[in-house]
Amino acid sequence: MTIAPTAVAPTASAPANSRRWLALAVVMTAAFMDLVDVTIVNIAVPSIQRDTGASFSAVQWITGGYALAFALGLITGGRLGDIFGRKRLFLLGIAGFTVASALCGLSAGPDMLVASRVLQGVAGAMMVPQVLSIIHVTFPAEERGKVFGMYGAMVGLGAVAGPLLGALLTQWNIFGLEWRPIFLVNLPIGIVGLVLGSRFITESKSPNALRVDVVGTVLATLGLLLVLFPLTQGEQLGWPLWTFLSMIAGVVVFGLFVAFERNKTRKHGSPLVELSLFRIKSFAAGIGVQLVFGAATGIFFLIWTLYMQTGLGWETLQAGLTAVPFSLAVGAAAGMSVALLVPKFGRKVLQAGALVMTAGVLLYMLLAAEHGPGITTWEMIPALLVMGFGMGLIISPITDAILSEVPAEHSGSASGLISTVQQLGWAFGLGLVSVAFFGTVGKVSPDDPQRASIYSAAFGQGLWWVAGGLMLAFVLMFALPKKVKPAAQPAL
Template identity: 70%
Template sequence: MTSTHTPSPVPGTPPAGDRRRWYALAIVMTAAFMDLVDVTIVNIAIPSIRQDEGASFSQIQWITAGYALAFAAGLITGGRLGDIHGRKRVFLVGVAGFTLASALCGLAVNPEMLVASRILQGAMAALMVPQVLSIVHATFPAHERGKVFGLFGAIVGLGAVSGPLLGALLTEWNLFGLGWRPIFLINLPVGVAALVLGGRFITESKAPRALRLDLVGVALVTLGLLMLVYPLTRGRELGWPLWGHLSMAGAFVVLAVLVAYERRKSARDGSPLVELSLFRVKSFAAGIAVQTVFGIALGIFFLVWTLYMQDGLGWSPLRAGLTGVPFSVAVSVAAGVSVQKLVPRFGRKVLQAGALVMAAGVLLYLWEAGHYGLGISSWQMALPLVVMGAGMGLIVAPLTDAVLSQVPREHAGSASGLINTVQQMGNALGLGLVSVVFFGAMSDHAAPSRTGLAHADAFQNALGWVAAVLGVIFLLMFALPKRPAQHVEGASGNASEDAVEIAVEEKREALV
């Protein structure tokens, strides 16, 4: 097939002395920060939204799960669109759409409009977010990526700190009588700034040969994810109807058809939506499995944690936000240290230690919630939250590094889309399971006088599930490589040498 556009370097990598790549990094990280803050802001404001808008438990789930579902369903497509049409171009389109959707969320007049706007916001994030990692992957040589992913982990921690606090402050301040709405409207100036500066400083990059968007693949992956997540989210409310079970079973059939179709399309024209060859890279395949299960744990924990503190314990949004600060700080610190100091020395053991440490924090939190009951205080939560945050920080940044370490640059967008897709799919599955592990456990305490106890018991039940999932993650991590490729091969400052190293490593993996 003849290429219709100019190949991007191993080619699109700016020279080592070019400061523009660091400006570009700041811009894409700001966009990632905006997306992350938006998710955490929404979590802390959910009880206020429920009270002000009269939203049902199902609608509350959809405010979060609708975003995650649209995000998951569109991420692979978003990553591939970046490969085809240019990562910079698609990134800027995503930023513009995300900013517009944020405005619609802030102006929503009822829960239905808010859910619809959140779904649109998730779809636009699916265009924006995959470009972040693929722009980094295409812009920075291998020896600099460890430092960049360390920064990315720190941004994750900073977003986790800023989101709840910002959401709590904006909700309590009730700016201009708008209540919770400024949590979305604050994205507008950030989005406009990212558009202006991104157009100036981000270097365009594409796949080195012409690709076409696989529309059949888009339809199959979207259908499969919808068939799996929608019944999970609505199942409890509808009494777990037969069609829900059939839909979830059928989702795996659809995904199997997707794999068969993508294999044929790859052989026919080399332009599949899902690059199946990536799964022959052991680090990528194992990392994808870990990302999926990790997303389930996070999806369960963060929603039930917010509802427990505000609806169960009766805390204000500000107190709940401040209570989460130790967790977020621990994530940020541990993420930076893990990539820079620990992974080069200890490799996979760092991630496994992170899973065990996080599980220990969850179990400690479970014990405290039962021991102190409704009289538990913020400072008593601090220790388990610090332990949990440290464990999570040891996982998040090194895992991304390990998954992408052996991926060829021409598939950076597809790989990035897959990484984010499986994490968001896991997140959406976790949010769907909240119906079972949290709201289901509350049904035994229907009396209004027992609302606090119902939330406390349901929270403990959910924590037990999270601890079990982290145990599964620990076992899955044995399939990860002992060390990411760049730490094994050594650092190279030349982009072409990096490409050769990746190609050699892929051939070695294929032989193994």
């Protein structure tokens, strides 16, 4: 089975050093904006519910609709960048993301907000895949470890800034806009990124004549919708027969997708997914790690927010400040893992991260059960620090670990798949929240005297799902390379 090379135009050595790092700053800003957008929305969900009357199902679509649209469009967005130019798609994506953010902030109700979030996800899917590709064509292999370390630190900063900024903007109720400034804050960031990106990013595209795989895109999109839609709506509707038939049909469609992609590759076409990458054991296992890790974190962050604000009745600012120790631990461990630990201990660092994060989840369950509805921020901090440190050990080195045995000419396609599967995992996790959490709390009235206790019990139930996902990720990590080396540089 042959694969069309994903070689890129020679840009790694062409720009001067200062230009190269300025381009990195621009694409990092875009990735930061995307990350903040996810975390900032989670913290404002209860405020959105109160202001718009959104149901639990609408809440899932406000968060999950973005993740799903983002995941569905990532591979196509990456392919469009290969064909039409990565800089061009990056700038188009950041412009669309900025416009969609404005529409989110101006939404008149939950339906418009969900639609605007889906549009935001589509724009993000054009923007974000270009980030890794631009980094790959701009930095040589020896510098990429440092760049991914910076990326990990940026993830930690985004994790801190998102909940805290969301809490402050919601709590301050600027001009009586309630939660809306959490989206409007993207406007100045997007405009600055658009201006600087047009100036400092160097254009690159595939030298091969690639085409968009329309049939593959339709099959992949249909398969995911057939699985994720019933997961999101099933609990609310009482799990009618069609929800199970839909999920079975989704699996069948995925089978058709794989068969079509294989046939397209044999005919030397331009497949949406380079299936031969899955022959590389470390890559296939790494994709599995991304999927289950994304699902586990997707479940945790949504139920955690609802547990603190809707269940325990905390103010938005208190919930946002409670997230700070977790985020600081993520940032500290992310920088340490790439710079100090991974070069010495390899994949053991990632496995240690999964075990440490699982220990933090179990500790959180014990603390929540012991203190019940009267739990305070201070009593949560030990578990959050452990969880955050474990997560930080994983998020920075995981990309290099998955790509380290992928041939240089396939690294662009592989990078796109990594980002896609990460977001798919997040979308699956948000879909599973119906089973892991909303099934217990969905019928609790606001004035129920047992409300806090019921939410606490549901939170503990949801944490079992998180712990299970992390342990599955730990097992899959055994297939990653023992030594994590910088991913191969695409051929120039």
